[in-house]
Amino acid sequence: MESQGLDMKVTALVSDNIGTLAGGRYVDSDVVAVVILSAGTNAAYVEHANAIPKWNGLLPRSGNMVINLEWGNFKTERLPRSEYDNALDFESLKPGYGLLLHTLIR
Structure with missing residues (x-):
């Protein structure tokens, strides 16, 4: 400033x-x-x-x-992840981060 x-x-x-x-x-x-x-x-x-x-x-x-x-990085086995979820996460800028968002936008 x-x-x-x-x-x-x-x-x-x-x-x-x-x-x-x-x-x-x-x-x-x-x-x-x-x-x-x-x-x-x-x-x-x-x-x-x-x-x-x-x-x-x-x-x-x-x-x-x-x-x-701070639910964007919420992880649980109760929210199943598909191959698409895993591929999207792998290709993201921050793999392993924001997993709930990846699952919600599929």
């Missing part, structure tokens, strides 16, 4: 799904989940903090937390 002469200060960096969820909740507080479908896919949702088994810190004042699923 400095090299471009931009007088800016970065105060936050967020992923597209977190930014979309924040923007949606800014407009309508009833928004509780988003799904991003673009070059990749991901989702985020609002969860009651006391319902998160992994959480062991102080609870936020709102009582809620945003869960970023």
Whole structure:
């Protein structure tokens, strides 16, 4: 930013799904989940903090937390993969990464 002469200060960096969820909740507080479908896919949702088994810190004042699923690299034997899935993965820019997306677009 400095090299471009931009007088800016970065105060936050967020992923597209977190930014979309924040923007949606800014407009309508009833928004509780988003799904991003673009070059990749991901989702985020609002969860009651006391319902998160992994959480062991102080609870936020709102009582809620945003869960970023990062589901694009979800792997499971319960979601069968075809020869096409394996070929697509092999030919992708990042083999072994984004396997859920490869399975969804077949």
